[in-house]
Amino acid sequence: MDAADEERFREFVSARSPALMRLGFLLTGGDQHAAEDLVQIALAKLASRWRRVETPEAYTKQIMYRQQISWWRASTRRGEVVQATPPELADRDANHQSELRMVLRTALARLTARQRAVVVLRYFEDLPEQEVARVLGCSVGTVRSTAHRSLARLREIAPELAQELEVVK
Incomplete structure (x- = not known):
């Protein structure tokens, strides 16, 4: 160089x-x-x-x-990630976005590696399903079903994100 x-x-x-x-x-x-x-x-x-x-x-x-x-x-097996849960969000104040990021980070850590990859590539990197499938080496159907299950799991483990995740449906 x-x-x-x-x-x-x-x-x-x-x-x-x-x-x-x-x-x-x-x-x-x-x-x-x-x-x-x-x-x-x-x-x-x-x-x-x-x-x-x-x-x-x-x-x-x-x-x-x-x-x-x-x-x-x-990796043969990952251990469970134990993290503190942030307190309930009482109102949407100036700290709301920071708190949501912390909640999202914790929730993402609780997903499987494949689920996390699909969510990150599909919704954070905004890649189309076909591109996500190509990157991960799986079918488009697998990407769709994994994305669906991942969002459902995020709603389950982080109910405070439910309103934000409704936009993603």
Whole structure:
């Protein structure tokens, strides 16, 4: 990588790292360290192919999706994630959005890895069902049924999100 390529790579990393960390955080179910690892692995792979990549952000996200899937497949069993439940939201004040994010993070962590991946790719990354199916290596029907079951599970484990999830139906 020459100096100009290195400078463009540094600019990309500095500009897109926060968005990539958010995606990593969602894909890993709220595990900050795993999200950092995921982003670092993706950026290292991107750096090695920087000159040949036309759309660096899409390429990096694809690496992140595939790396996370590899981790899921390699792990034999995950333990239960125990987290405190935030208090009931009495009114929709200035802290409401922050509280919803915390509730959503906790709820996402309680989904299975596949359910979480479908929800993140479909609703946070706003990918069409066909693209989600391609990324995860499954059928469109599997994506649809998993999304349906995942949203139902989110409504069950986080009733305070029910109003927000009604928009997703």
